[in-house]
Amino acid sequence: MTNKLVICGHGMVAQRLLEQLCAQPSMPYSRVVVLSGEPSPAYNRILLSSMLAGDAGESSLTLQGEDWFQRNGIERRQGDPVVRIDRDAQQVVTASGHSEHYDHLVIATGSRSASLGLPGEDLKGVVGFRDLRDTRTLIDLSQRYRRAVVVGGGFLGLEAAEGLRCRGMAVTVLHRGSHLLNRQLDKVGGNLLKEALIERGLTVRTSTSPMALLGNQQLRAVQLADETLISTDLVVIAAGITPNAEIGREAGLDCDRGILVNNRLQTSDPKIFALGECCQLGRETFGLVEPGYEQAAVLAEVLCQTNTTAQYQPSVIATRLKISGIPIFSSGQTEPDEHTESVVWQDYETNRYCRLMIRDQKLTGAVLFGETSDGPWYHERIRLADDITEYRASLAFGKDYCNAAA
Ligand SMILES: Cc1cc2nc3c(=O)[nH]c(=O)nc-3n(C[C@H](O)[C@H](O)[C@H](O)COP(=O)(O)OP(=O)(O)OC[C@H]3O[C@@H](n4cnc5c(N)ncnc54)[C@H](O)[C@@H]3O)c2cc1C
Structure with a gap:
């Protein structure tokens, strides 16, 4: 009798699980x-x-070549999404009508660009930024049109804006928050970033959001809350993500925003597991690859029963902006609160900025702009909750000074 594992979705986290x-x-x-x-x-x-x-060229995106799948005996079916899970029959059904029986099923369907819920989102020229197809479309449109609006001033939106600018487009970023990257940066860092992007030629409007996307089949303009109209040929929607949890929800698995799992990545059906951006643990969903990789390591041990106590525990994840020439690093807490003290260091000449947040002599957050080489070291202190008393006076100057002082 075969014992079959079926994995639904083949993104970065499913590949790591394999x-x-x-x-x-x-x-x-x-x-x-x-x-x-x-x-x-x-x-x-x-x-x-x-x-x-x-x-980067398309070929540099490859994670594993054809021979890797053959060598490891992994069967693949591509371009045919799963549309239904039949839990009674223990099988999944794809869009083309193909069905696959499973002994264990893993759902790794990731997420998609969150909809803005606005009129005009279905116009031609409105694009998400999630996959290879979106990226090819954006490259194609950048060669045909001149103006673009990006909705969302988080990592994804800013990287999309900068990419389109590099391809010669005049780009406006609309961001609802009062400063850019408001989840990763404090206000000072966000404003330094805004200045750096404006200097490069981007138009950045914070504390604003679109009310409607206008056009007749083809997008022509974006209307803002204050009635301002911005003429454009392209809108990129990058204002958050929505977990692809529908197939789990429709199959009756416990779901909230994502498919609910326990620390062993098991859903409410013991034969079905979920991980990556489609899952939710407690109140937490995931939007970076690192938590997915940590989950993949745990789930492999759970499925192979090589570690009966393996459990996934969310950890502090550091983030970096991938815009060349604008180094940004952030980890842990980003804004001080009534329990934290801040150490702030800024060099106005070179545009370097660092804010470190401390609570009970432990580092709880680091925001670095301009010079980020000590980022991983700060991240490690946050993760390990080290006592920093011995080198606190040198903390803002980084690893070498702190090691010398300790
Ligand atoms: C442009 C961009 C830049 C990013 N940069 C960073 C970064 O710098 N750092 C970072 O940590 N993270 C970054 N991320 C996020 C990172 O890519 C994700 O965290 C990661 O890919 C999540 O992996 P996943 O396997 O859960 O989902 P995905 O990689 O999205 O894979 C899910 C796959 O499942 C497929 N699928 C969906 N529904 C079905 C179905 N019903 N049947 C079959 N297949 C289905 C999807 O088409 C997709 O191929 C970035 C994302 C984007 C889009």
């Missing part, structure tokens, strides 16, 4: 089948920003 499964000392499955909604096998989605900016 690699972790192959690395386990024993594999309990005689067949592993991956069902992908996209026409190509998993690729490095993170590099789409570099591809849009013209800094």
